[in-house]
Amino acid sequence: MEGPRPVVLSGPSGAGKSTLMKMLLRDYDGVFGFSVSHTTRSPRPGEVDGKGTMDISDTLQAFNQADYHFSNREAMQEDIDDGTYIENAEFSGNLYGTSKSSVDEVRANGLICILDVDIQGVRNIKQTDLDPIYVSIQPPSMEILEKRLRDRNTETEESLLKRLEAARVDMELSNEPGVFDMLIVNDDLEEAYEKLQSVLIEEITKVQSTKKERCNS
Ligand SMILES: Nc1ncnc2c1ncn2[C@@H]1O[C@H](COP(=O)(O)OP(=O)(O)OP(=O)(O)O)[C@@H](O)[C@H]1O
Ligand SMILES: Nc1nc2c(ncn2[C@@H]2O[C@H](COP(=O)(O)O)[C@@H](O)[C@H]2O)c(=O)[nH]1
Secondary structure, eight states, X not given: OOSSOOEEEEOOTTSSHHHHHHHHHHHSTTTEEEOOOEESSOOOTTOOBGGGGTTOXXXXXXXXHOOXXXXXXXXXXXXXXXXXXXEEEEETTEEEEEEHHHHHHHHHTTOEEEEEOOHHHHHHHXXXXXXXXXXXXXXXXXXXXXXXXXXXXXXXXXXXXXXXHHHHHHHXXXXXXXXXXXXXXXXXXXXXXXXXXXXXXXXXXXXXXXXHHHHHO
């Protein structure tokens, strides 16, 4: 498919991927679209189910408002077996997956498709022809990561410990050469955001130029 390259945002749970992604969506209207994943985990308070946004007429809003398509293990496993997903993984006791249609819908609208996936997802996407820009968002330290996750107040103690264990693995694998195009340590949020914009600026400019050309023709 032609158009801008997608971007994969990965890194430990609590490192700040969603925070940074929301800044991009806020600052670059009509440039980015979020690939809404499926998951078997329960919705957190305030999270929006993608299924509920499907009848929103403005599809741009639908991409960028939903957090997940919340599903159950049986339905997701069936879809995995049917080849519905580009990639899927088990993380902290739940299934997560990127459906082909979630990515295709965003790309068909000429937007930079953002995929928020764990390190297993990164490995699996590398086996596809998607050719995204790979960015890893890392915390300054395990201690700060634990504090951010605890302060976010979304996890049980069991889930939090699983996420910290997964974070140790992530931090080790992400530092291997060649896995990511850029590793960003999210200490100061504004500095991390500037680095993220810098790695994406070429694709951002492409989308903005195409939009301008369309407006002028
Ligand atoms: N630079 C930062 N300094 C301080 N707090 C931050 C920073 N970046 C993010 N946070 C906070 O850390 C918490 C975790 O951030 P966020 O939810 O964006 O992480 P995430 O990587 O998307 O996690 P998950 O993978 O679990 O969805 C949030 O409460 C967020 O407000
Ligand atoms: N491999 C995939 N990983 C995904 C996907 N969607 C999200 N994630 C990752 O899961 C963890 C936990 O997310 P949370 O929302 O429960 O905190 C985090 O690392 C995400 O990046 C996906 O479709 N595939």
